[in-house]
Amino acid sequence: MTKYKTLSITTSFWKPKDDYLSHIVKAVTGKVVDGDFIVVSEKAISTAQGNIIDEHKIMASCNAKFLAHFWMRVVWGYPLGTLCHFGQRLLKRLRQYPPELGSKHKQVALERAGLGQALMFGSEGAIDGSNLPYLLVSLPLSNAQGVAEQIQREILRCLGKYVCVIVVDTDKTYRFGNFCFTSRPCPLEGIHSFSQFALFAYIVGKSLRLRESSTPLAITNCRLTVLEVLKISNIADKVRGVGSGATVWDMASRFHVQINGVTWDMLDQIAHKPLVIVRKA
Numbered sequence: 001m002t003k004y005k006t007l008s009i010t011t012s013f014w015k016p017k018d019d020y021l022s023h024i025v026k027a028v029t030g031k032v033v034d035g036d037f038i039v040v041s042e043k044a045i046s047t048a049q050g051n052i053i054d055e056h057k058i059m060a061s062c063n064a065k066f067l068a069h070f071w072m073r074v075v076w077g078y079p080l081g082t083l084c085h086f087g088q089r090l091l092k093r094l095r096q097y098p099p100e101l102g103s104k105h106k107q108v109a110l111e112r113a114g115l116g117q118a119l120m121f122g123s124e125g126a127i128d129g130s131n132l133p134y135l136l137v138s139l140p141l142s143n144a145q146g147v148a149e150q151i152q153r154e155i156l157r158c159l160g161k162y163v164c165v166i167v168v169d170t171d172k173t174y175r176f177g178n179f180c181f182t183s184r185p186c187p188l189e190g191i192h193s194f195s196q197f198a199l200f201a202y203i204v205g206k207s208l209r210l211r212e213s214s215t216p217l218a219i220t221n222c223r224l225t226v227l228e229v230l231k232i233s234n235i236a237d238k239v240r241g242v243g244s245g246a247t248v249w250d251m252a253s254r255f256h257v258q259i260n261g262v263t264w265d266m267l268d269q270i271a272h273k274p275l276v277i278v279r280k281a
Helices: 020-028 042-048 062-083 088-095 099-113 144-159 195-207 226-240 248-255 264-268
Strands: 004-011 037-041 052-054 136-138 164-176 179-182 211-219 272-280
Touching: 004 020, 004 226, 020 037, 020 042, 020 144, 020 272, 037 042, 037 144, 037 226, 042 136, 042 164, 042 272, 062 088, 062 099, 062 195, 144 164, 144 211, 164 195, 164 226, 179 195, 179 226, 211 226, 226 272
Parallel strands: 037 164
Antiparallel strands: 004 272, 037 272, 052 136, 164 179, 164 211
């Protein structure tokens, strides 16, 4: 069994329009060698690209209001949350799901990802509000493979190092034997996406307590099996941690504010670890 060593890289908090390529090269200078795996957070890149939406400006439809008022509070707060083995703290939060702000979020999910994803309890269509201030949410990368290749080329150009770049999202991939599936769209080739049936895929993975890991989206400059990429991605995810919080509730609780009260300055106080170097031991 292959063993790995890891090094999480702490950087400044990447904001929209930040030059993430320069940040990455600077962060790994003197730390990488040929053959290393550089695991990069999709969320951090998407934020730096300005691939975000301000939900404060969103007008919620009746369907979005139904999802926030009833679906989240009642259906997820009781039968589905229990079926998926949610803890009591999360169940309580779902039962108190904020109707007005939640309706705005569900409207974005409906418009950007469709009803199948909007029925999820969080990270609908990989739309994520954790580790972002106010009512901002990040959208998934439209070209994760292109971004990974760009990072790999920049490290080679600036540092002369041949590395393997893996772009990863914290949304989960589940394993049933060698069959790997996820509820989020556009995972790495070899992982089956049930994006249109996200609710079903998520419930199966959680209720059966299948083995899970973070989801790789793109990989460059190396040949690995899907299971090997999942292992490396999961190792990196555990080392990276959750930043300011795994959910918007955790983030708000950490700073003792409402879920729309987190600011950029607050996030600047947190150790930001968008990069993890993984090396074969």
